Amino acid sequence: MFEARIDASVLRECIESITAVVDEGKLRIAEDGLKLRAVDPANVAMVSFELHRDAFDDFRFKSESGAEATAAAEVGIDFVKLRGILEIGGREEVDLKLDEQAQKLFTRMGSLAYTISLLDPSSLRKEPKVPELEFPVQVIIETEEFRRTIRAAEKIGDHIMLGVDGEEFYMQVEGEMDKLRLGLRKEQLIHLTPGTLHSLYSLDYISAMSKGMSHAANITLNLGKDYPLQVDFEVAEGKGKVSYLLAPRIESE
Amino acid sequence: MYRLCIVCKGSRLLCGRKTCPLLAGLRKTTKFAELSDTKEFFGPSTSIFVGRIGYPRVRVGPMTILEGRDSDVELERFEEPSKWFAQGLGMDEIVELRSATLRSKHGEHIKSRSNFVADMTEIALAKQPVDVELTFKSSPTFNLSFSDLLRPIGASVSVETMHVTENPKIPKKVDRIVSDEFKVSEAAHELYDLGLDVYKVAMILSSGALGLHNAQKMVPTRWSITATDDTIFKKLAAQLKEYPPVDSYSVYESSYMDNHFLILLMPSLFEYENFEAWFPGSVWNDACYQRPVVVEEYEGFKGRKQYAANEGGGYYAARLAVAEALHKMRRQAGVIVLREIHPRYSVPLGVWVVRETARDAFRKRGERFDTKKEALNYIDSRLRANEGMRLGLKDFEVLSKILRQKRLTDF
Helix, strand or coil, X not given: CEEEEEEHHHHHHHHHHHHCCCCEEEEEEECCEEEEEEECXXXXXXXXXXXXXXXXXXXXXXXXXXXXXXXXXXXXXXXXXXXHHHHHHCCCEXXXXXXXXXXXXXXXXXXXXEEEECECHHHCCCCCCCCCCCCCEEEEEEHHHHHHHHHHHHCCCCEEEEEEEXXXXXXXXXXXXXXXXXXXXXXXXXXXCCEEEEEEEEHHHHHHHHHHCCCCCEEEEEECCCCCEEEEEEEHHHCEEEEEEEXXXXXXX | CXXXXXXXXXXXXXXXXXXXXXXXXXXXXXXXXXXXXCCEEEEEEEEEEXXXXXCCEEEEEEEEECCCCCCCCCHHHHCCHHHHHHCCCCHHHHHHHHCCEEEEEEEEECCCCCHHHHHHHHHHHCCCCEEEEEEECCCCECECECCCCCCCECEEEEXXXXXXXXXXXXXXXXXXXXXXXXXXXXXXHHHHHCCCCHHHHHHHHHCCCCCCHHHCCCCCHHHHHHHHHHHHHHHHHHHHCCCCECCCEEEEEEEECCEEEEEEEECCCCEEEEEEEECXXXXXXXXXXXXXXXXXXXXXXXXXXXCCCCCCHHHHHHHHHHHHHHHHHCCECEEEEEEEECCCCCCCCCCHHHHHHHHHHCCCCCEEECCHHHHHHHHHHHCCCECCECCCHHHHHCCCCCCCECCHHHC
């Protein structure tokens, strides 16, 4: 049994952080809140998502399979569809109610009721293994600064370099004709581990991700040399956590 | 820009000229020029043609065969690229064959429901060639014309009237589909499922027979070809994206008229990348560039939203052939198509060359490999040198979205 009530804009922010990477996935509902981990079809990007029960105005969950506190329900959700519904709703409260037997999720916003059929979890891809990674460098930056640079970069090329050179963090993109570089020194950032390294990433993926993080004030970038990028940020005013992982591109010699 | 001609392929006149100088250079008069005094024509029509210039007021009409009546030639031969491929016709033979085609032009609005248009639609739907009587407005011109997308056309003429002299035989099932209230894409799928090849489906689409009845309109032949490739692909793709991935790396290969294809299937969910490498002297790489020019287009699992402008119709034709093959295997895959175009492909014959050669690659057994590295090494060894000029796999790799992207599973 799962019934909950949450501010529609908070839920929308959460769903948007998921749809930045995947269209659908298995949402795990447990007593302490919601969790999801999913990888995109090309195995290039991953999203890990957690939303604590405190983010809800009302949260009731009871496992149908057993009484243990660790029990959870796993439901397959088409997040793009759910986002579409929330976009109609506006700023109201959303009531959610899960019917596991019928495989339906009931949503109600004011007088608008919408029933979503759940996806068969066996038709969804397995929850991915998280690679074991160690990041030598960490940068904390204002989200808006990051997103603005990504928007500019989209106009120039299709991949972007993120790196640290001494006490400077930089983002750099080169197109056929043009070049764009953002350089921020340690004092212009919230945090920086000095070092010398960089990696190259596909802008298609980073652009999509940058849309998913738009509500967070800051983001933490974890970097390595020719290494995946991990971006961490908070949603739902700190009551939720999102982490993106993105595999790098191979640089040309 | 050095890639201009390769991206344009004579279709969009990106150089700013009024006609494509590369295509104009290929113009030549056909042996039928002696018929230039004729004012009328009676003979078989095998297809229809809808122009694009002046859209939505375009010039449309039946395509007829100049030597079809008295000789006992097989009329289907003039229209069926799959047969040309199967019989291994060369460039000259195809040009020769198509030089017997006459395109008639009659001004019509794409939404017109005139008798002329109704007759054209029947010709498009008919199972066999239909005899027509045409009266000309002017003298025909007997210049062969070529395009990146279309089969060559031998002659053209403005016509005053058309009279269909027999009852076109329209298959019942086809008739049922076009009379029903189907949307264009649904109707196109239905026709394809009946076993009609994309050439016929595209012709029916261009005739304006498809779509909800109050929205029906003719579609320029050029556009109908890529639209059909794209529509049928989308249907196949929706199904094949549910299939399990292939379990090893395999490379398929075929070559036709100096178009050399290597197709790599990789175990992953569907994604698709297509390369064209135009060698100096091949159609769109006028010999002024010293090096082969490589262009690339890519789409991920979710599909693409923008037109594949770097490659145009060839991208869609090859993608359809790949989807047909995967659908038959009941598998999905990550796909890379390499197409090398060598100098003997000096005249553009239409996008069917791409479709048929790519289809043929899958008729043969592919070479299987356990690792990506082995598969790529094999491809590298199969790329063809031309006059000492040779591309290696790394020339494609640097541009590749698929090969240069690491996966999370690599860590």
